[in-house]
Amino acid sequence: MSHSVPTKVLVIGYVWPEPRSSAASGHVMQILEAFLEQGWDITFSSPAGPGEHKADLTSLGIREVPIELNNSSFDTFISGLAPDIVLFDQFMMEEQFGWRVEKHCPDALRILETSDLQSLRHARHQRLKDRLKSDDEQTDFTELFAPALHEEFQLMASTDLAKREIAALYRCDLNLMISEVEIDLLVEEFGLPRQILHWCPLMIDLPDTAAPGFEERAHFLSIGNFRHAPNWDAVLWMKTTLWPLIRARLPRAQLHIYGAYTPPKATALHNPAQGFHIMD
Known part of the structure; x- marks a missing residue:
């Protein structure tokens, strides 16, 4: 046979x-x-x-x-x-x-x-660096998040x-x-x-059981490999800009940050008193 x-x-x-x-x-x-x-x-x-x-x-x-x-x-x-x-x-x-x-x-x-x-990621990174180096002291970066496709093309x-x-x-x-x-x-x-x-998106199996309802959940969660520059940038932005605003509205909120290859500069941000936790 x-x-x-x-x-x-x-x-x-x-x-x-x-x-x-x-x-x-x-x-x-x-x-x-x-x-x-x-x-x-x-x-x-x-x-x-x-x-x-x-x-x-x-x-x-x-x-x-x-x-x-x-x-x-x-x-x-x-x-x-x-x-x-x-x-x-x-x-x-x-x-x-x-x-x-x-x-x-x-x-x-x-x-x-x-x-x-990779070229799109690099172009976005360069755009952010150019904005940070500019004389513009505005802290609103909203326009960087969803530029038109033609703008992305021109950058790349x-x-x-x-x-x-x-x-x-x-x-x-x-x-x-x-x-x-x-x-x-x-x-x-x-x-x-x-x-x-x-x-071909991420192929993730859905859980067999229903997820807990919103009222049953607690805390905020961030996941990202620290060797990936945008992930580190996101953690810094969360620490300096977003998290203080969230804690002002939710004083008991806790943020748990997970990521492989955690460097000392990241663990130095760990501050339980602020609800900011760099997890092992």
């Missing part, structure tokens, strides 16, 4: 997944689990060293194979593996390895899992990062996008074909 050969998938990660420390890694793990449910044969590779929160992929039946940047050993590896699908988990991995995949496995389907648009279009990222999106057969707004930006402003962009 003949048996069909399972689809071979190679996932090339910027880092080894750490689902307990970052949402991006959590999303990668969700995708890997979806592949496993299909009965696919999965290999995960990364040029990065393992972090302290690294997931044990081998326990899931996923092979772990370290790879090196700018090394022809990858050519031998990819030729021997001969995957049907190659997924890159950030565009920088497509830049580094995509051309080698195309050369040695031209028929492999190439997929980019974006996590989020001339940057080298955007050009590199858009090129990577074009080189791939399919691109997985968490945000529908990012899809609209890429289609309406950058002119990418919508058919190469697939909305």
